[in-house]
Amino acid sequence: MTSTNLSRSICILGLGLIGGSLMRDLAAQGVHVYGYNRSASGSRAATDDGFDASDDLTATLRRAEQDKAIIVLATPMPAIPGLLDAIIEFAPSCGITDVVSVKAAVYELIRERGLEDRYVGSHPMAGTAESGWNASRQGLFTRAAWVITYDHAADASDEWIALWTDVAHMILGVGADAIPARIGRHDAAVARVSHLVHIFAEALAIVGDNGGALAQSLAAGSFRDSTRVAGTQPSLVRAMCETNAEAVVLALDEALDLLHDARDSLAKPLPDITTLAETGYAARVRFEARHGARGESVSPVKISSRPLLRLNPGAPGWVRQLEQAETLGGRIDIF
Amino acid sequence: MTSTNLSRSICILGLGLIGGSLMRDLAAQGVHVYGYNRSASGSRAATDDGFDASDDLTATLRRAEQDKAIIVLATPMPAIPGLLDAIIEFAPSCGITDVVSVKAAVYELIRERGLEDRYVGSHPMAGTAESGWNASRQGLFTRAAWVITYDHAADASDEWIALWTDVAHMILGVGADAIPARIGRHDAAVARVSHLVHIFAEALAIVGDNGGALAQSLAAGSFRDSTRVAGTQPSLVRAMCETNAEAVVLALDEALDLLHDARDSLAKPLPDITTLAETGYAARVRFEARHGARGESVSPVKISSRPLLRLNPGAPGWVRQLEQAETLGGRIDIF
Numbered sequence: 001m002t003s004t005n006l007s008r009s010i011c012i013l014g015l016g017l018i019g020g021s022l023m024r025d026l027a028a029q030g031v032h033v034y035g036y037n038r039s040a041s042g043s044r045a046a047t048d049d050g051f052d053a054s055d056d057l058t059a060t061l062r063r064a065e066q067d068k069a070i071i072v073l074a075t076p077m078p079a080i081p082g083l084l085d086a087i088i089e090f091a092p093s094c095g096i097t098d099v100v101s102v103k104a105a106v107y108e109l110i111r112e113r114g115l116e117d118r119y120v121g122s123h124p125m126a127g128t129a130e131s132g133w134n135a136s137r138q139g140l141f142t143r144a145a146w147v148i149t150y151d152h153a154a155d156a157s158d159e160w161i162a163l164w165t166d167v168a169h170m171i172l173g174v175g176a177d178a179i180p181a182r183i184g185r186h187d188a189a190v191a192r193v194s195h196l197v198h199i200f201a202e203a204l205a206i207v208g209d210n211g212g213a214l215a216q217s218l219a220a221g222s223f224r225d226s227t228r229v230a231g232t233q234p235s236l237v238r239a240m241c242e243t244n245a246e247a248v249v250l251a252l253d254e255a256l257d258l259l260h261d262a263r264d265s266l267a268k269p270l271p272d273i274t275t276l277a278e279t280g281y282a283a284r285v286r287f288e289a290r291h292g293a294r295g296e297s298v299s300p301v302k303i304s305s306r307p308l309l310r311l312n313p314g315a316p317g318w319v320r321q322l323e324q325a326e327t328l329g330g331r332i333d334i335f
Numbered sequence: 336m337t338s339t340n341l342s343r344s345i346c347i348l349g350l351g352l353i354g355g356s357l358m359r360d361l362a363a364q365g366v367h368v369y370g371y372n373r374s375a376s377g378s379r380a381a382t383d384d385g386f387d388a389s390d391d392l393t394a395t396l397r398r399a400e401q402d403k404a405i406i407v408l409a410t411p412m413p414a415i416p417g418l419l420d421a422i423i424e425f426a427p428s429c430g431i432t433d434v435v436s437v438k439a440a441v442y443e444l445i446r447e448r449g450l451e452d453r454y455v456g457s458h459p460m461a462g463t464a465e466s467g468w469n470a471s472r473q474g475l476f477t478r479a480a481w482v483i484t485y486d487h488a489a490d491a492s493d494e495w496i497a498l499w500t501d502v503a504h505m506i507l508g509v510g511a512d513a514i515p516a517r518i519g520r521h522d523a524a525v526a527r528v529s530h531l532v533h534i535f536a537e538a539l540a541i542v543g544d545n546g547g548a549l550a551q552s553l554a555a556g557s558f559r560d561s562t563r564v565a566g567t568q569p570s571l572v573r574a575m576c577e578t579n580a581e582a583v584v585l586a587l588d589e590a591l592d593l594l595h596d597a598r599d600s601l602a603k604p605l606p607d608i609t610t611l612a613e614t615g616y617a618a619r620v621r622f623e624a625r626h627g628a629r630g631e632s633v634s635p636v637k638i639s640s641r642p643l644l645r646l647n648p649g650a651p652g653w654v655r656q657l658e659q660a661e662t663l664g665g666r667i668d669i670f
Contacts, residue, residue, distance in 0.1 A: 125555040145553050179552060189550035193543045193558045199608075200535050200561065202615025203593040207586055208528045209618035214516060215524035216625050217641055217664025218480050220460040223528045224626070225560040226535065230619035234612035245606035251542055252598050256591070258538040263587050271580035273534075277569035280537025283544035284565035290551050291559070306552055329552025 005334070006031055006169040007162075009069035011060060011094070013083055014038075015046050015053055017127055018099050019074030020136025023051055025174035028138055032067075036060040037133070038079070045133040057083075061090035070166055073098035073106075077239040081109055088113060095163035097122050097170075101190060103149055103183040105243040117160050120167045121149035121183065124176060125194070131233060139175070143304050145331075146176035147186050153319045161314040168313070168334050177304050177331035180322040191247035196255060198229050198237050199248070205230040306331045340669070341366055341504040342497075346399035346429070347407045348418055349373075350381050350388055352462055353434050354409030355471025358386055360509035363473055367402075371395040372468070373414070380468040392418075396425035405501055408433035408441075412574040416444055423448060430498035432457050432505075436525060438484055438518040440578040452495050455502045456484035456518065459511060460529070466568060474510070478639050480666075481511035482521050488654045496649040503648070503669050512639050512666035515657040526582035531590060533564050533572050534583070540565040641666045 010026055012019045012035035019035060023046065026033040034052035037043040046053035054060050064071055071094045073083055080100065087096060096119045100106050103121045110119045126144040148168055152160060171178040181189070205227040208219055241248050262276045291305060307330035311321045325332055345361055347354045347370035354370060358381070361368040369387035372378040381388035389395050399406055406429045408418055415435065422431060431454045435441050438456045445454045461479040483503055487495060506513040516524070540562040543554055576583050597611045626640060642665035646656045660667055 125553050127555075144555065147553065179549075181549060181553075185549055186553075189546050189553050192546040192550045193554040196542060197539060197557045197561045199594070199597055199611065200539055201557075201619075202611050203590045203597075204532060204535060205615045205618035205622065206593060206611075207531060207589050209621060210589065211524050211527040213625075213664040214514075214520055214661060215527045215664075216622060217514060218460050218482065218516075218521075218524050219528040219622065219626075220462075220479065222532045222536075222564045224622075225563055226532045227615075227619050227622065228560055229557045230615040231623065232616070234609070234616045237612040237616075238608055241601065241608055241612075242606040245601040249598060249601050252594065252601070254542050254545065255538045256594060256598065258541060259534070259587065259591060259594070262534055262538075263584060263591065266576065266580040266584050266587070271577040273573055273576055274569070276534065276537045276541075277572040277576075280540045280562075280565040281567070281569045281572075283540035284536075284562050286544060287540065287551060287554065287559075287562065288566065290548075291554075326549060329548040329550075 006166055006173055008095075008166055009033065009064070009067040010072060010170065011035060011064035011067070011069040012072045012074050013057075013060070014073065014075035014079070015042055015133050015136070016074065017131050017135045017140075018124060019072065020046065020133045021126075021138070021140035022072065022074065022099070022174065023053075024136060024138040025141060026170070027051060029173050031173065034060070034063070038075075042133050049133075057086055058090055061086055064094050065091040068094065070095045070097060070163065070170070073100065076100070076236060077102065077105060077243050080106060084109055084113055084115065088115075094118070095120070095159075095166070097167045099124055101194065101240045102244040103147075103186045107149075107151070107183050116152050117157050118163070119152075120160075120164045121147075122167060122171065123147040123186065123190070124171075125190075126176075131236070141174045141176040144176045145179050145306075146171045147179050147181045149183050149186065150180050150319070150322050151182050153322065156314075158314070165313045165334060168332065172333070177306050179306070179325070179329065179331055181326045185326060187244050187247045188250070191244055191251040195241045195244055195248045196251045198232065198241060199252065200255075201227050201230040202237070304331060308333060310335050341501055341508055343430075343501055344368065344399070344402040344404035345407060345505065346370060346395060346402070346404040347409050348392075348395070349408065349410035349414070350377055350468050350471070351409065352466050352470045352475075353459060354407065355381065355468045356461075356473070356475035357407065357409065357434070357509065358388075359471060359473040360476060361505070362386060364508050366505075366508065369395070369398070373410075377468050384468075392421055393425055396421055396429075399429050400426040403429065405430045405432060405498065405505070408435065411435070411571055412437065412440060412578050415441060419444055419448055419450070423450075429453070430455070430494075430501070432502045434459055436529065436575050437579040438482075438521050442484075442486070442518050451487050452492050453498070454487075455495075455499045456482075457502060457506065458482040458521065458525070459506075460525075461511075466571070476509045476511040479511045480514050480641075481506045482514050482516045484518050484521065485515050485654070485657050486517050488657065491649075493649070500648045500669060503667065507668070512641050514641070514660065514664065514666055516661045520661060522579050522582045523585070526579055526586040530576045530579055530583045531586045533567065533576060534587065535590075536562050536565040537572070639666060643668060645670050
């Protein structure tokens with residue numbers, strides 16, 4: 001599957017790590033892709049690298065409207081409302097997707113504006129603590145999980161199904177695994193495996209720092225790896241966790257229960273954290289088994305270990321297939 | 336500084352990841368080194384790789400006594416009392432060091448047996464989630480922090496000072512940074528930057544696993560890195576945390592305060608985790624600045640970023656110099 005199945009141009013708003021990497025991959029696949037970046041320095045960096053970028057939002061959206069392009073919102077959450085309003089004004093018939101790491105908060109903005117039938121949510125699980133165009137690179141999404149939402153599928157128009165299909169083609173075209181998930185399921189899952197990781201990393205970094213020069217000098221690889229994402233810009237961490245607060249609180253409460261149990265066990269005359277150590281070990285072993293072939297393979301060809309479901313968008317039963325893929329954490333292909 | 340300054344043979348009890356890597360490095364430096372491993376398969380693996388290893392503890396200790404070797408205890412904590420008793424019986428005049436990740440619990444065993452003047456504690460901050468001889472490798476300790484304790488220095492005999500000097504030479508000989516720290520300071524520091532990291536990793540792995548197949552499928556690099564040490568054998572995690580329980584509880588309480596504050600902020604109508612995100616980011620930036628040249632340098636020659644103090648063991652004021660290095664998290668060299 002290559003992005004040659006994509007039937008439309010792509011217009012990316014926000015050329016940072018994710019938007020920039022998407023632009024590089026799509027261009028490499030021969031897709032007609034252009035974009036906008038608020039800072040002139042960012043759009044100039046993209047232009048200097050040979051890409052089609054502008055810092056004029058209105059002109060970029062007018063061009064997208066003329067092309068019937070799909071617009072990809074690739075900015076942090078706080079910029080989304082303003083961009084949606086500009087799209088309504090200057091690109092009133094374009095399909096829209098986004099790559100924001102929370103989906104309910106974005107969908108609320110979509111619903112407020114009555115844009116449900118023009119919108120398909122998405123979220124690539126890729127990134128580093130770096131940001132900006134200069135951190136972007138081709139191949140960032142290879143075998144990464146890239147969620148595509150489908151809450152609107154049951155009530156969808158043919159136009160929406162065509163948009164959904166093109167967003168799926170875009171995801172597959174950059175080598176990612178397209179994983180269908182409804183908004184609520186997505187937000188609950190990323191609260192556990194991403195947002196909570198950020199909160200833990202911040203806390204660990206602070207407790208380590210409080211230990212002063214000796215503790216910092218003794219910190220080795222495990223501390224470095226566990227605090228890596230504390231190096232993410234605070235505004236990005238806030239945007240993720242605060243806009244997904246409800247799901248993050250549920251995950252955090254689960255974690256706090258485990259940590260309090262461990263604390264109480266350690267404070268006893270005969271400390272014993274067998275349960276935590278054995279349950280955590282078993283959980284990590286399952287994670288490794290599931291991710292087996294991915295990421296850490298020595299082979300240059302990364303093979304996905306996720307189950308694959310082939311589906312025909314809009315055909316009878318396709319929503320049930322999507323739900324099945326969601327339950328398995330499976331990836332889809334389009335036929 | 337090379338290990339050619341080491342004036343004695345080294346006898347390593349326990350040829351796992353740490354003991355095995357130490358044996359490889361010392362042998363490469365031309366040091367007379369041999370060892371014992373409880374399991375015959377482990378000692379055979381070492382022998383097959385061309386090293387001098389045995390599964391006969393009594394014979395190995397008798398040989399150490401004859402050589403006046405320094406004995407390195409390189410087993411997990413639970414095996415230490417039995418080994419000390421065997422040393423008292425079969426190697427009654429050898430100097431002793433250890434590489435256990437907690438120091439107060441080991442020193443209690445030393446004091447119970449009146450071995451203070453024959454013992455210098457140590458702890459290399461190196462390792463992986465792997466274990467056993469087959470995980471050992473040459474160069475594991477290059478530029479790693481390796482703590483050397485000195486609580487006994489004020490009351491020390493000339494023999495103890497000579498032993499301390501040789502343990503320092505051994506550490507420097509394998510390319511590690513020798514960092515003096517008293518037992519209490521060491522245990523408090525590693526509770527923050529190592530043991531707490533393990534407890535957090537276990538909790539994260541469990542909360543992620545509870546999210547089922549979808550959450551596991553969406554878990555990316557940050558989850559993988561943050562849960563890596565949950566792949567450590569539960570018995571090793573228990574040995575570390577349970578024997579350093581008092582210091583771990585203090586570090587954990589600090590972390591729990593931060594997490595509860597974050598939880599409360601996220602549960603408000605207008606969630607706001609600015610303080611956590613900004614303090615954590617600043618802490619991580621300081622960590623990176625301190626560790627600058629270490630570990631992630633592209634240069635094959637790793638340069639230490641730790642301050643260096645040169646000292647002459649036993650000379651007037653040397654204990655004050657050790658305290659100064661401890662406060663800075665600095666490394667020492669011997670002249």
